[in-house]
Amino acid sequence: MNKLVILSSFIILQACAQKTWHGDLNHLGKFPNNLSEVSGIAIYNDHLIWVIEDNGNKDDIYAVNHQAIMVKSLDVKDAENKDWEDLTTDKEGNLYIGDFGNNGNYRKDLSIYKLPNPEREKGNKIPSDKITFHYPEQKKFPPKKSRLIYDAEAFFHWDGHLYIFTKDRSRPYLGKTLVYRIPDKKGNHKAKLVGTINLCNDQDHCSVTGADISEDGKTIALIGYGYLYLGKDFNIDIISETKFDSIYLKHETQIESVCFLDNTTILIADEQSKTKGRNLYSYTIK
Known part of the structure; x- marks a missing residue:
């Protein structure tokens, strides 16, 4: 074997041995190929994590373990995945699917599906009730390009209500996140605007793609591509006054999902984008 072949082999082995860089995120696992567009995650306990995919994918919810390995899937009855963008739960165990993705701001059929606790379902299907809103x-x-502020990819449940965080697509970019509230009950609701947040004016990092609130209700987590925003000491009814700390995760991928594992640990997921993403991570709040 000549020296050139030996050197090439050594370089290849060294490259394979290097650990993939995930910044400040703790890499837990890689989702299977058929979960390449995870857009929402939620958890009930320290065992299973429930995930969904966005538009163009099945009307299903999926359970994965903490290594992102799929355990099972459930077909959601009486539901259509027009653009499922986030998941959240309430203290009674219900699961909510946010079907409010609205890239072009043209939809008049925004909805949220309310499901019973999926961990109690013994079959392969689960019923749903439909909550609609505008x-x-x-x-x-x-609207005009300067008013493209009615897309949404993030929400959470708190105290009988669902709080929706819009994603700014305006031109020029406003950096504006509207926060709306609707009841968690089946019906057609007029969303109430409870505040406006401006995280920053960088469209690549400040458009909200996921949200959650800690179980103790003391911390709000918002996620963008490469950044985590934490809000504490807030009044949810005047959320505009909340100060959000900006945390650079040192890992910029198409991060779409966030949820609290406990009051100080966060789970994060990103979508596949070319050769990056399709991973499950954790992050500890310092």
Whole structure:
């Protein structure tokens, strides 16, 4: 074997031995190929993590373990995945699917599906109730480019209500996140605007793609590509006054999902984008 072959083999072995860089995130596992577009995650206990995918994918919810290995899937009855963007739970064990992805701001059929606790389902299907809503401030479908502020990819449940965080797609970029509230009951609701947040003016990092609130209700977590935003000491009814700490995760991928594992540990997932993503991570709040 000549020296060139030996050197090439050594370089290849060294490259394979290097650990993939995930910044400040703790890499837990890689989702299977058929879960390449995870857009929402939620958890009930320290065992199973429930995930969904966004538009163009099945009307299913999936359970994975903490290594991102799929355990089972459930078909959601009476539901259609027009653009499922986030998951959240309430203290009674219900699971909510946010079907409110609205890239072009043209949808008039925004909805949230309310499911019973999926961990109690013994078959391969689960029933759902449909909650529909609209933003009363939106008058045109779609609005002007300067008013493309009615997309949403994030929400959480708190005290009988669902709080929806919009994703700014305006041109020029406003950096504006609207926070709306609707009841967690089946019906057609007019969303109430409870506040506006401006995390920063960088579209690549400050558009909200996931949200959750800690079980003790003391911390709000918002996620963007490469950044985590934590809000503490807040009043949910005047959320505009909340100060959010910006945390650079040192890992910029298409991060779409966030949820609290406990009051100080966060789970994060990203979508596949070319050769990056499709991973499950954890992050400890310092």
